[in-house]
Amino acid sequence: MKNKTLQAFCFVGALSACSSAYYGTMEKFGVYKRDIMVDRVQDARRAQDDGEEQFTSALEAFKSVHEFDGGKLEKVYNTLNDEYEDSREAAEDISERIDAIESVANAMFREWRKELGEYSSDSLRKKSELRLKQTQVRYEELIAAMHQTESRMEPVLALMLDQVLFLKHNLNAQAIQSLKTEVPKIDADVDRLLNAMQEAIAQADAFVAEMKR
Numbered sequence: 001m002k003n004k005t006l007q008a009f010c011f012v013g014a015l016s017a018c019s020s021a022y023y024g025t026m027e028k029f030g031v032y033k034r035d036i037m038v039d040r041v042q043d044a045r046r047a048q049d050d051g052e053e054q055f056t057s058a059l060e061a062f063k064s065v066h067e068f069d070g071g072k073l074e075k076v077y078n079t080l081n082d083e084y085e086d087s088r089e090a091a092e093d094i095s096e097r098i099d100a101i102e103s104v105a106n107a108m109f110r111e112w113r114k115e116l117g118e119y120s121s122d123s124l125r126k127k128s129e130l131r132l133k134q135t136q137v138r139y140e141e142l143i144a145a146m147h148q149t150e151s152r153m154e155p156v157l158a159l160m161l162d163q164v165l166f167l168k169h170n171l172n173a174q175a176i177q178s179l180k181t182e183v184p185k186i187d188a189d190v191d192r193l194l195n196a197m198q199e200a201i202a203q204a205d206a207f208v209a210e211m212k213r
Contacts, residue, residue, distance in 0.1 A: 033111065044204060048200050049201065055193055083160070087156070105143070142206075149200045156186065
């Protein structure tokens with residue numbers, strides 16, 4: 001129930017609404033920054049899963065151009081354009097989820113460092129400080145993997161858009177032949193993207209396990 005409440009609050013309005021005031025309000029409901037952090041990492045993981053599925057679907061559509069042997073070129077264009085648009089939306093969703101993670105991470109780590117100075121027990125403070133360092137290391141691994149996915153998405157989307165635009169303005173057999181020569185490049189870039197997504201998913205799983213430990 002708390003997670004549902006969190007989702008309802010967090011994604012209403014712009015991301016900037018998730019501010020210090022927002023986190024303070026959520027704490028009154030018993031939902032702390034680490035809880036929000038875990039939820040957002042899990043959301044990002046799901047977005048990576050969805051993105052992996054979408055980019056795989058798009059790749060198959062672009063590769064199917066090789067099998068084109070007559071027919072309606074407008075149908076080919078519409079299919080590829082739809083796959084490109086869906087892939088772009090998936091990429092935007094992933095980027096928004098990453099931004100959401102970074103927002104709460106900055107707030108959480110800032111608060112954690114500040115509260116280290118409030119301990120009266122040296123032993124407990126040192127244990128908390130060690131835990132903070134471990135969590136930061138795991139977080140850096142996670143966010144680096146997430147940003148790697150972002151960097152891999154851009155060239156793929158650019159290639160897809162080139163093909164879609166070229167076909168839009170050249171609906172003829174020669175255009176199809178030109179597209180066929182570009183498919184191996186898309187194939188290679190999507191393969192690198194999918195590998196990056198799988199790494200980001202693995203890092204998300206590891207981070208959530210660490211936070212729940």
